[in-house]
Amino acid sequence: MTLRSVEPSKKKLWYAAIKPPMYSVAVMPIWVGSAVAFAETRSLNLLVFFTFLISAILILAWENLSNDVFDSETGVDVNKANSVVNLTGNKSLIFWISNAFLVAGLSGILAIALMQGDFTVIGLVLACCAIGYIYQGPPFRLSYQGLGEPLCFLAFGPLAFSAAYYSQTKAWSGTNLAASIGVGIATSLILFCSHFNQVEDDAAIGKKSPVVRLGAKRSAQLLPWICGSFYALTILFVILKLFPVWTLLSLLSFPVAKRLCHTIGSQYHQPHKLLRCRLIAVELHFWFGLLFGLGFLFLYAI
Template identity: 30%
Template sequence: MINKLKIWFRAIRPFSLTGSIIPVTVGAALGSSYTKFNLEYFTITLLAVIFLQASINLLSDHDDFINNIDTPDSYGSSGVIIENLLTVKQIKRAGLILLTLGCLIGSFLAFKKGGFILFLGITGALGGYSYTGKPLMLKYRGLGAPLVFLLFGPLMILGAFYIQTQQINITSILISIPLGLLTTAILHANDLRDIYHDQKSGIKTLSIIVGRLNSEKIYFALILSPYIIITVLALFGLIPLLSLICLITLPGALKNIRSIYMSTDSCTCLKTIDQDTAKLQAQFGAILIVSIILSYII
């Protein structure tokens, strides 16, 4: 039983779940500076987006396998299907169950908070399914990165902020950009690492479309731009000056850049670059959350 749970835990790729946990928490923390923080709605919102992202991870594993994108030589998936730990049907069924649960919770939030949340929920559910699901299969058409930015940046932060405050303001929009970029960097790191294997499968990720050199430049921009944006927002007083403490994670960003810069097509040193990028996003986001909370306590 314990081993089975470990396999399922591996299948949902828990390291990537900071992609949804961080933006929702940022949105809710920012909202708490405008109104009384509602823990109940925050918890429900967090549960909905975790279910959504876990479903995306499982369904993309399923779709990547049946489309011959994931192979024993590739690194992109959780590997549970490749290693015969779980079947294709089990992964698809679990993904659809989690997607359904996320939609049900989202429907409750929409009932309580109105049409804007319903719009965001429908966009999130359809976008998540269409990441690799038919007929759109956006990841395979080079549209995975903009979709991830939309879902895990503006959509989640604005949704969490609105659920707390019943409003949207310029700060909530601007602060969603650096978080969206860092989360997109997790996906892009994965695509950059897997260029060789993805090319053999015949799909068109953004990294394949623009080429490796330009793909590296995009990655550099995705993880460095958030530091510039946060600095500008803090200096102009749109977010607390204390948020500049996020800059202490810059060495981690530079380390990732150095890893990519020193890598080659045959290099295995990028095997964990997506996990390293997720760690950077989590550290940056956690510090941002703490800085927002502390600024309204002190």
């Protein structure tokens, strides 16, 4: 085997380990929450928006890297070639790099709080970070009890949306809370789909993910209902006039949802073929969130 044939494989592993597309998970709550704020106030502080956006990405980098560290301690990632810890062989280094990202991200949120003279935003973000820790960190490791999806929903749904909206308005919004539900479900869906390709490794070390608890077949059958829920909620809230009709643009992401359901539904019994299904879920989350947020901006742009 030549060096040239090894290098692309290594690059692919690093790409899978760093997971660049996953950072849309940090972007969407800030994007949509700020779009709702703009729709309701016709004002947007771009300095706050971009500071929050960069900070959220840094905090998610902390969560991703620290989760790799915590997973390396339980053995669940023993067969995971694209673990950053496995790639570097230096768990301590990754741990401290992750903490540096956390400090940098929280510094940005603190700057927003100081600009506002109000520490509500940093309180909400600290709550998100606490959830991020108990999700995977010792002694809690609540994701190992199958609680990862509801924790993910809470952190990247209502809490993150409230923080993004409050950073622009110093107020609260029922519409923003309603908007957080659909995007929060779409975010949790990414985590749900990530279990299919590692169900055997999870079960072997006692990690009771929803796919382990329900079984791959039943979990695959549940998938269309999960996808349908955030589309149904969008339509319902448009009918109730809580969302502008332009948010129905998010329905254009339906073909991605259909592809996700078909991929997992037809291959749930072949987990080695589902390594990339999480990326389809990320793609769905991205297009749904982007189009949904645009719906609030178009309310005043057209």
